[in-house]
Amino acid sequence: MNEMTITLAQYVAEDGVNQTIKATIDGTEMFVPLDPANRHYTEIMRQVEAGELVIAEAE
Amino acid sequence: MSRARDFADLAGSSSNISTVAADSSTLDQVATSYGAGGITGKNLIINGALTVSQRGVDINSLGETVYSADRFRTRTYGGNGRFDYDQVTDVVPSSTFKYAAKYTVSTAATDVGSFGYSVQQVIEGHNIAQLRIGRSDAKPFTISFWARSSVSGTYSSGVATNSGDISFVTEFTLVANTWEYISYTVPAYTTSVPTNLNETNGNGLFFTVIGLASQTSKETSTLDAWQSGNFAFSSNQTNFMSATTRTVHITGVQLEVGSQATPFEHRSYGDELARCQRYFYKTDQGAAGGAQGVTSYGPFPFPVTMRAAPSWNNTTGRGASSTYTTHCYFSYNGSYWVLGVDATFDAEL
Numbered sequence: 001m002n003e004m005t006i007t008l009a010q011y012v013a014e015d016g017v018n019q020t021i022k023a024t025i026d027g028t029e030m031f032v033p034l035d036p037a038n039r040h041y042t043e044i045m046r047q048v049e050a051g052e053l054v055i056a057e058a059e
Numbered sequence: 060m061s062r063a064r065d066f067a068d069l070a071g072s073s074s075n076i077s078t079v080a081a082d083s084s085t086l087d088q089v090a091t092s093y094g095a096g097g098i099t100g101k102n103l104i105i106n107g108a109l110t111v112s113q114r115g116v117d118i119n120s121l122g123e124t125v126y127s128a129d130r131f132r133t134r135t136y137g138g139n140g141r142f143d144y145d146q147v148t149d150v151v152p153s154s155t156f157k158y159a160a161k162y163t164v165s166t167a168a169t170d171v172g173s174f175g176y177s178v179q180q181v182i183e184g185h186n187i188a189q190l191r192i193g194r195s196d197a198k199p200f201t202i203s204f205w206a207r208s209s210v211s212g213t214y215s216s217g218v219a220t221n222s223g224d225i226s227f228v229t230e231f232t233l234v235a236n237t238w239e240y241i242s243y244t245v246p247a248y249t250t251s252v253p254t255n256l257n258e259t260n261g262n263g264l265f266f267t268v269i270g271l272a273s274q275t276s277k278e279t280s281t282l283d284a285w286q287s288g289n290f291a292f293s294s295n296q297t298n299f300m301s302a303t304t305r306t307v308h309i310t311g312v313q314l315e316v317g318s319q320a321t322p323f324e325h326r327s328y329g330d331e332l333a334r335c336q337r338y339f340y341k342t343d344q345g346a347a348g349g350a351q352g353v354t355s356y357g358p359f360p361f362p363v364t365m366r367a368a369p370s371w372n373n374t375t376g377r378g379a380s381s382t383y384t385t386h387c388y389f390s391y392n393g394s395y396w397v398l399g400v401d402a403t404f405d406a407e408l
Contacts, residue, residue, distance in 0.1 A: 003124050019381050026125070030370045030405075033382045037260055037367035039407060 004043050006053055013058035021055060102324040103186050104266070105130045105334045107204075107312040109146060109158040113341045114403075116146040120165055126407060128160045129335035130180050134267075136274055138174025140300045141166035150308055152205040152238040155323070159205075159310035168272060168300035175274030175292055176300045177215075177267045178309065181408040183366060184221070184256075184263035189316065192220065193252030203242035203320040204312040206269055209305050211235040212297030215270030218245060221262045223289020224253035228279050230293035238308075242320035248285045260366050262408050267291045268309055272300040336363045340404040360386040365406040373402035 009023040012031065021032045025040055032040040047053035111129040120141045121133040127144035135141070143163045151159045162178060191197045202216065211234050219226035229243045257263050273292035280294040299305055311323045326334075340361055361369075361384075368382045381388050382404070 014381075025370075026122075028372055030372045031382075032370045033368035035368035035382075038370060040370040040405070 004040070006044060006047060009044060009053055010056040011058040018058060023055075100324075101313075101315045101321070102326075103182055103200075103314045103316075104180060104312045105338075106331055107310075107323065108156055108325060108331075109160045109310050109312075110328055111332050111335045112146045113335065113339055118144045121162075126339065127162075129339060130407075131160060131268070132179055132181075132407075133162065134175065134177045134179050135168075136174045136176075136277075138168050138170045138176065138274075139166065140164065140168025140170075140174075140176055140272070147308070150207065151310060152207070152240070155325075156205070156310045159207075159308045161306055161308050162271075164300055164303050164305045167303050171272040171298050171300055172275050175270065175277055176272040177270045177291060178307075180266045180268060180312070181262055182264040182266060182314070183408060184258045184261050187263035188258040190264075192248050192256060193250065195249055197247035197249045198316050199244055199247045199318045200314055200316050201242060201244045201318060201320045202266070202314050203240065203323070204268060205238055205308075205310050206231075206233060206241055207236065207238045207308040208233045208299065209236055209307070210297060210299050212299070213293065213295040214299075215267065215273070215291065215293040215296050216241065216243070217267050217270075217291060219265045219267075219289050219291065220253045220255070221257040221265075222255035223265075224255050225285050225287055226279075226290045227283075227285050228281070228290050228293055229283050230295055240311075243283070244318045244320075246285070250285075265291075266314065268312055269307065270296050271307065272296065272298045333363050336361070337366050338405075338407045340365070340369070341402070343401045358386055358388055361404065365404065366408070367406045369404035369406040371402055371404045 004025050007024045009021055011018040012020045012022050018034065020034065021044060023030055023032060023044060030040060032038060032044060035041055044053065048055060106129045109128050113129055114126060118127050121127055121144055122141055123135045123137055124132050126132045128146060133142050143165045145161045147159055147161045148157060150161065151157065168174070168176060189198070190200060213230050213232055215228055215230050217226060217228035225248065227245050231241050233239050270292045273296040277289060277291045278294050278296070279286065279290040282293060299307065313323050315321065365384045368384055371382060371387065
């Protein structure tokens with residue numbers, strides 16, 4: 001059971017370094033920091049590890 | 060337990076009592092002030108009077124772990140029932156409270172038993188460290204709140220530590236459309252420190268203010284005692300979620316150290332808002348600068364240090380850069396830029 005519905009996840013980079021993840025979470029576009037204390041980041045990574053979500057590379 | 064003892068808990072030591080009492084003329088005066096909620100800081104619940112509602116005062120179709128009034132969220136555990144939330148002034152328990160949170164069943168649940176439903180607040184680990192959970196000097200604490208339901212029956216309330224290592228569940232009865240003052244004391248837990256106990260900036264204590272329908276796997280008949288495992292509902296829990304338009308109201312939510320419920324601690328709006336902004340901040344008056352076509356950075360400070368680096372979105376501009384607990388940077392990086400900010404920052408638990 002997913003706590004959040006997450007789609008369209010993609011890294012956003014600056015100077016070639018990933019800074020945030022842009023994702024649509026429960027219908028809202030969010031920019032999520034790469035912080036393990038952030039609940040959105042935790043859920044994104046949980047879904048990635050479960051094979052339920054793929055984060056696209058930065059453009 | 061006496062007010063003097065509660066005051067002693069608050070003051071921290073007997074020597075402090077005499078100091079404070081001397082400043083206030085007499086201990087009786089201090090105790091009277093405490094009893095009237097005149098000493099601040101006793102309530103570990105944030106936004107207990109439902110005064111702050113940054114996300115809106117009318118939010119529809121709330122599902123799993125969706126926040127409504129600041130710091131309060133609904134739980135559906137993945138079930139198909141949904142709530143509408145309103146911050147209301149017309150149905151409150153007394154003139155002491157200006158606001159209450161009203162939750163209305165907007166979609167009836169057809170999966171009760173497989174999934175549970177409740178209204179919850181998660182208390183940050185830093186704020187429960189004083190409870191000394193699991194140690195020999197652990198403290199009891201007392202929870203109190205006002206509740207009103209359109210459905211008579213038995214409802215649940217309780218707490219669980221991080222990862223549901225241990226939990227405490229109680230039950231209470233509501234008569235339809237009648238405010239009830241609920242209070243119960245959670246005894247000190249001295250057995251051992253729960254494996255995943257968080258006393259920093261994570262999930263300290265999951266507080267189920269009111270259970271609204273039970274999930275079998277989280278249901279217990281062991282009431283009014285700590286037990287191992289993640290339980291949230293009494294086995295006598297009423298199924299409130301079986302029909303739409305049912306309503307439940309809550310306000311005056313308090314959790315305080317000690318074995319006695321004392322009058323609700325009213326805090327100033329500014330104080331309460333600042334506490335809420337540690338977890339969620341909304342602005343429509345931001346002004347982070349940026350220019351299309353060049354690399355530029357616009358630091359945007361937050362009004363208070365947030366619990367964690369927040370997620371954010373904005374509706375009037377575009378931007379993406381680093382966020383920290385104290386500020387974020389908007390930057391132009393060839394793809395995004397921002398001139399104005401109408402943004403939310405979310406560092407909720």
